[in-house]
Structures are given as C-alpha cells and as structure tokens.
Amino acid sequence: MDAAERLIESTRELLWERGYTGTSPKAIQQRAGAGQGSMYHHFTGKPDLALAAIVRTAEEMRAKAEAHFSGPGTVVDRITGYLHRERDVLKGCPIGRLTQDPDVMADPALRAPVDETLAWLRARLAELMSEGRESGELDARLDPRATAATVVATLQGGYVLARAAHSVEPFDQAITGVLGLLAAFLPTAHE
Template identity: 65%
Template sequence: MYSDPMSTPDRLIEATQELLWERGYVGTSPKAIQQHAGAGQGSMYHHFAGKPDLALTAIRRTAEELRGTAGRLLDAPGSAYQRISGYLLRERDVLRGCPVGRLTMDPEVIASDALRAPVEETIGWLRDRLATIVQEGVDRGEFSSSLVPQDIAAAVVATVQGGYVLARASGSTDAFDAAARGLLALLAPRPDAA
C-alpha cells in the first residue's frame, strides 16, 4: 500500500488521516491503523503515546495540507473574484467530503480540546484569508463597498462545507457545483469595476 521509502511514523500518520476521513475517530481503531499502515503494534506505540497522540498528529497534518492547498489557490495571481473562484471550483473529492470539515461532525473530536484545536484553527485561518481577499476586492472596487468581508468569508466556507453535505446526501457532485456557481454569481464583480 505504501512505498518502501516512507517511514513507519509517516505510514501510521497517513493511515490515520485516511481512516479518520473515512470512519471518524471512534471507527479508527489502533488495529485498523496498524493494518492500513502495514505496521506492528510495537512500532505504533514506539512512535506515538497512543491513539489520541497519533490522531492529533494526523489531524494536524490534514489541517496543514488543507491550508497548503487553499493557500496556493488563494495566493495565486488574479483578481479577488478569480482567486475565490479558483478555490471554490478546484478539483476535489466532493463525495468524500472535506477531511477537516468532516471532523466537526465527530463527537469525539469536538469533545476534545486538543483534537478540535487544529480543526478550529484551520477553519479560522481559511475565513481570515478569504476575508482579506474580499477586502482587497472591495478596496479595488471589484466588489461592492457594502460587502462585509468576514460575512462573505463565512458564506464561502459555509457554501463549501454545505456543498459537501448536499452532494453526499444526493450521491452526486452536481449539488456541490450548483452551490459554488450560485455563490460565484452573487459575488460576480460589478459591471462598472475596472
């Protein structure tokens, strides 16, 4: 399943990332992690204090990966609208849902301050980054001065997360795509923008 050069800790972390996304915290047993990673019980406990420690490391890595992907799109050249559009319309595994957003539905993750922290930080980072881009669009006259950047940022995040839910419920990516297109239509630059 994993290439030989990948270290045992990395295999364990990657396996945990996949299983958390697929099964949630409770459904991700140490045995399942070890089997998925092709690692023995001793190696798991040699590198990590236990399932909570490994899960926290995996959640942090998932959060970093999401920030990296979103950051590349949001920091790309182009207008504020183009960058937000690039983020909304990027290729993603819609029917699997968001690997970070799905963690918000996991009672064990939400009940743990430590496990919840990287999720909360990542969503906060995304909202702040989007709000900055919306403000840039307002300042350049691309968007209406009546827009409240933090509100628009929250709407973008809610559209993405809600789009995942709608798509999973219908079994089709069409619902996600429609939500993204709808939000982009509402954000379309003013005709008189330079």
C-alpha cells in the same frame, strides 16, 4: 516512508473514511503495515496519532487553498479557482467532516486544529475580499467577514448535500450560487 509516516498517513485516510471512533489502533496498524510496538514507539496512543494526522490534513488543506489565494489573477478569479479546484466531493471535506465526529469535538486538543483551519479559511477569504474592496474590484458594500463565512458555510454545506444525494451536482450548484452572490458585488453589477 518510515513507520511514523505510514502511521500518520494511514490515520489520515481512516479518519476521513471512518471518523475517529471507527478508526481503531488495529486498523491503523494494519493499513500502515506497522506493529503495535512501532505505533507506541512513535506515539503515546490513538489520540496522539490522530492529532498528528489532523494537523497534517489541516496543513495540507491550508497549503492547497493558499496556492489559489496567492496565485495570479483578480481576487474573484483566485476565489473562483479555489472553489472550483479538484476535490473528492463525495468523500466530503477531510477537516469539515471531523466537526460531525463527537469524539473529536469533545476533545479540545483534537478540535483545535479543525477550528483553527476553518477560522483561517474564513479570515483568509475575508482578507482577499477586503483587498478586492480596496482595489475597487468589489463594491464597498460587501462585508468581507460575513461574505467569507457564507462562502465557507456554502462550501461545507455543499459537501453535505452532495454526500446525501450521492452526486456532485448539489455541490456544483452551491458553488455556482455562492459565486453568483459574490458577482453581485462586482462594480459592473451596479452600473
């Protein structure tokens, strides 16, 4: 891995662990095993490096989600697979956590990939739910956009609850609850 890659990966880790303010250029350089000259050779400064790290994290998050969304099975199976996928719940969502970072939210360039990723996730879930309605897998009364927003809000809120309790149990309960709500729109639930 070259210096630029080590710097990006180190910044990704530090942003997830410490947030933007707590991630100093010196900490990035130390973790990456790169000097100041190397950092400023590849990036104009901390904001530029943070943007590269956030974009990489967003791309990775989308790829992991899409692997479930475009995989085999019913729409509900694919959404369930995504919600139950392996994740480091107590560390929180690497993108969702950035919404709590005032420096990231105050910088339009840093905020953009965060907003775009969460918007993509809502839109992709809504698309799947629309597909489920069209195929008859989900009841026509289901509102795909509102339900997708509920799923994403529950997922992100589940991380918050788990971190506060220092236990994955609240996260698991939230996922079970939102899947129960989605199950209420299966045609067999109304027969």
